[in-house]
Amino acid sequence: MADRLKGKIAIISGGATGMGAAAARLFAAEGAAVGIIDRNTDAGQRLAGELAGSGHRAVFARADVSRKSEVEEAVARVVATLGPVNVLFNHAGTIVIKPFLETEEEDWDFLFDVNVKSMYLMTRAVLPHMLAQGGGAIVCTSSISAVYATPNEVLYDATKGACHMFARAIAVEFRDRGIRCNAVCPGFIETPHGLREVRELTGLGVDVSDAALRASQGRLGRPEDVARAALYLASDDADFVNGAQLFVDNCFSAV
Numbered sequence: 001m002a003d004r005l006k007g008k009i010a011i012i013s014g015g016a017t018g019m020g021a022a023a024a025r026l027f028a029a030e031g032a033a034v035g036i037i038d039r040n041t042d043a044g045q046r047l048a049g050e051l052a053g054s055g056h057r058a059v060f061a062r063a064d065v066s067r068k069s070e071v072e073e074a075v076a077r078v079v080a081t082l083g084p085v086n087v088l089f090n091h092a093g094t095i096v097i098k099p100f101l102e103t104e105e106e107d108w109d110f111l112f113d114v115n116v117k118s119m120y121l122m123t124r125a126v127l128p129h130m131l132a133q134g135g136g137a138i139v140c141t142s143s144i145s146a147v148y149a150t151p152n153e154v155l156y157d158a159t160k161g162a163c164h165m166f167a168r169a170i171a172v173e174f175r176d177r178g179i180r181c182n183a184v185c186p187g188f189i190e191t192p193h194g195l196r197e198v199r200e201l202t203g204l205g206v207d208v209s210d211a212a213l214r215a216s217q218g219r220l221g222r223p224e225d226v227a228r229a230a231l232y233l234a235s236d237d238a239d240f241v242n243g244a245q246l247f248v249d250n251c252f253s254a255v
Contacts, residue, residue, distance in 0.1 A: 004235040006031030009082045011075065013037045013065050013122050014092030016044035018191035019141070022223035023089055023230050024051065024058070030231060032087060033057035035078030037071075037122075039064050057082060065092045065118035075125040084129040086136040087234045090119045093141060093159075095193060097200040100154045108155055115159035119166055127179070135178025139233045140167040141226075142183040142245060144253045152204045164245060171243030180242045182233045187249030188213055189221040217252040 016038035051058035061074035130136030146164035167183040
């Protein structure tokens with residue numbers, strides 16, 4: 001199936017690498033014009049150039065998505081280049097892994113800024129464009145960690161629980177104005193983020209060995225697994241799906 005996002009203009013925060021980059025490629029292949037917002041300028045520019053070289057409309061705009069002025073400037077650049085946005089993939093995020101009693105206030109503030117505040121800022125900047133068009137689709141990257149607690153990840157788990165509820169609450173408030181907002185919830189995925197999580201948890205004595213991951217989710221997920229789920233939620237195929245959490249974890253959170 002192709003053209004599921006034909007005529008759509010999509011922004012992907014954290015879209016330069018990993019799952020975000022996989023989504024940018026897939027959204028473009030499905031007909032969307034794609035705005036990539038990320039603080040990784042080199043990777044973002046390369047990806048935008050790659051997409052443009054393949055005949056797609058794409059633009060990169062650099063921003064620290066935890067900073068209001070940078071988010072607003074980046075969204076404005078995408079809109080000026082591509083047109084009013086009607087798909088937003090709130091994907092930007094990172095992780096801090098520490099024993100709880102070693103977690104400092106600075107860690108707490110940093111991770112909530114990147115993982116949660118960024119969703120507020122991105123959504124706040126994009127929603128007026130969607131409302132002016134009569135609707136739009138928002139997808140937020142949550143995690144299995146929103147519902148499945150892991151030792152040494154109290155901070156990360158708390159941010160993803162907030163992302164989970166942010167998506168639901170936006171859906172409820174704006175449903176009757178044509179806005180859909182859903183969360184995609186990855187398990188352990190083979191990205192630099194996911195592999196760092198495995199490495200650091202292992203160093204703290206948490207069993208995330210190959211055998212443990214095979215038992216819990218069969219294999220490491222691939223970035224494309226998450227991108228396909230985000231595509232579904234962003235597309236009109238999910239027209240009656242709103243305020244939902246789609247787990248992409250091959251049963252990790254179900255057993």
